[in-house]
Amino acid sequence: MKRTRQGAVDVVGVDAPLTAESGGELLAAYDDAREPGRPQWVLDLAETPLIDSAGCEALLDLRDRALGAGGVVCLAGVSPLCHDVLLATGLDAQFPVFQSTKSAVAYFAK
Secondary structure, three states, X not given: OEEEEEOXXXXXXXXXXXXXXXXXXXXXXXXHHOOOOOOEEEEEOOOOOOXXXXXXXXXXXXXXXXXXXXXXXXXXXXXXXXXXXXXXXOHHHOOXXXXXXXXXXXXXXX
């Protein structure tokens, strides 16, 4: 997992299957990076080959933490398989989803 910052937006690249273990790491990264103000996060899932049920729960936990602080989490670069998982679970309706990290970061500029 790699975290970078583009302006006021945190971009987190998930380069492994999103499972219980990596989901826990993702939530810990969010907690560690938490600053005052509205969290603006982009999860770059271009290198994420799979999202399992625990990964889906981690995504919802992350969304809830960000929303609770008045923020937003966007998903970017979602692979076809992961997109199918998001559709099947209804998670695609819970997050703004973008084809690229660049377009997801631009979402926060409006």
